Structure formats: C-alpha cells, structure tokens
Amino acid sequence: MSKRIQAKYKIDRRMGENLWGRPKSPVNRREYGPGQHGQGRRGKISDFGIHLRAKQKLKGYYGSITEKGFRRLYEEATRLKGDTSENLIGLLERRLDAVVYRMKFVPTVFAARQFVNHGHVMVNGKKVNIASYQVKPGDVIEVRQKSKQMALVLESVDSPERDVPEYIDVDHKAMKGTFNAIPKLADVPYPVMMEPNLIVEFYSR
CATH class of the missing domain: 3.10.290.10 (RNA-binding S4 domain)
Structure with missing residues (x-):
C-alpha cells in the first residue's frame, strides 16, 4: 500500500467518517480511531475541539492542502462579498x-x-x-x-x-x-456533513 493511500485512510480513521464515501474505507469495518488507544472511550469534545475537527475534516477532504494554503483560502473568502463559509466552499471547489x-x-x-x-x-x-x-x-x-x-x-x-x-x-x-x-455548500456532493461555519468561528477566535 502506498504512503499516499495510507495517509488517506488514516484521515478517515482519525475523523471516524468515510470522508470520500469510498467502499474500501476502513471506517466501513472499524469506526474507532487508529492506534493502540483508538478503541478507548472518547471524552466530551470542547468547543475548540469541535471547531478544529470541522477544519481538519474539510481540509483533509481536499487532499494535500497545507495549513498555510488553507488559511490563505479562508482569508480570501473573508475578503469576498457574501457569506464567508459559502465563499470558502466556492474557493475550494474552484x-x-x-x-x-x-x-x-x-x-x-x-x-x-x-x-x-x-x-x-x-x-x-x-x-x-x-x-x-x-x-x-x-x-x-x-x-x-x-x-x-x-x-x-x-x-x-x-x-x-x-x-x-x-x-x-x-x-x-x-x-x-x-x-x-461556483457552487454553494448545498450543491457540493460531500459524502459526510461539512460545517464551514464552524471553521469561520475557529479562525475568528
């Protein structure tokens, strides 16, 4: 298995969701996270954790976008007219x-x-x-x-x-x-629910 495929499946396992809706995703067989502590009880996630997870999920979906590149897209989305979360989705889909x-x-x-x-x-x-x-x-x-x-x-x-x-x-x-x-969030066929509004809150802290 290539390093690229391993990374892809690791994102699925870490998020606990089949991000791309692929039949070979390990989440289809094991919903718990990767590693020796993956099956441990998960504690309550903080508001920060919820916002961070939303960012990691959307960023991970688009593959190899760096944090710097993703932040640059967000900043561009804030400069555009209209809803920042919808603008972010539009920039990613473009x-x-x-x-x-x-x-x-x-x-x-x-x-x-x-x-x-x-x-x-x-x-x-x-x-x-x-x-x-x-x-x-x-x-x-x-x-x-x-x-x-x-x-x-x-x-x-x-x-x-x-x-x-x-x-x-x-x-x-x-x-x-x-x-x-340029699509809106509702137009994009994400296999899982994306919450770009939480990403706006994450970067607006």
Whole structure:
C-alpha cells in the first residue's frame, strides 16, 4: 500500500467518517480511531475541539492542502462579498485539482493533484500544472490528448462510484468538461456533513 493511500485512510480513521464515501474505507469495518488507544472511550469534545475537527475534516477532504494554503483560502473568502463559509466552499471547489476530481477524470483527490502537477490537464486549451489554480465559470477543462488513454483515467470515468455534480458539464468521450458555476455548500456532493461555519468561528477566535 502506498504512503499516499495510507495517509488517506488514516484521515478517515482519525475523523471516524468515510470522508470520500469510498467502499474500501476502513471506517466501513472499524469506526474507532487508529492506534493502540483508538478503541478507548472518547471524552466530551470542547468547543475548540469541535471547531478544529470541522477544519481538519474539510481540509483533509481536499487532499494535500497545507495549513498555510488553507488559511490563505479562508482569508480570501473573508475578503469576498457574501457569506464567508459559502465563499470558502466556492474557493475550494474552484481549485483545478478539485474540478478534475469532480469531473471523474481521476479516482481520488490525491490522484487529482498529482495528475495536474504532471501536466495532464489543459484549461481553455493551455496546459496548467498548478493544482491550486482557481477555475472560473465558463472555463473548459480537458485531459491532454496524450493522456486520454491512461488506465487511471479510463477506469475512473467508467466507475459508478461517483456522479458528476450539476454545476459541471462533462463529455467523458472527449475527456472535456465545463465549470459552469461556483457552487454553494448545498450543491457540493460531500459524502459526510461539512460545517464551514464552524471553521469561520475557529479562525475568528
């Protein structure tokens, strides 16, 4: 098992939830946390702990975002007009790696980051290899021609495990899609409940 997969499953176990809704998640078999004390009785979580957990869960869902990068997204969300928690979700869903994952070109958010970094993706006809690149409504995202026959892509596209959300249109035969609109929290198909409002409280302390 690769280090990347181990890290992914460790996040699931630590949160006690199947973050990505995957059938192979160890949480499906063991709901307790990892480590020798994982089955011990959990005490009451403080307000700080609840807010921290909400942040770790949302940050963990999007894969390899650093704390510094996540904090930068939050600060940008506070500068935008409207509800900060909804703005944060919109910024996360506009990341190129998140869009590639939503379009089902790859099986996991971890694979999406690597896929983008290795230069397999084009935005509006130009290669973009920055996973954190912010996609805009109307942008066309496409798998590069030489990458369209990769086994990883073909298997992911055919997988019934996930559906493409309504704010994205995809033509899987052409391996191309359009990011139509910035979604709200209610539009994003999270397998578990996310609470970005608690993250706003966490950073507002």
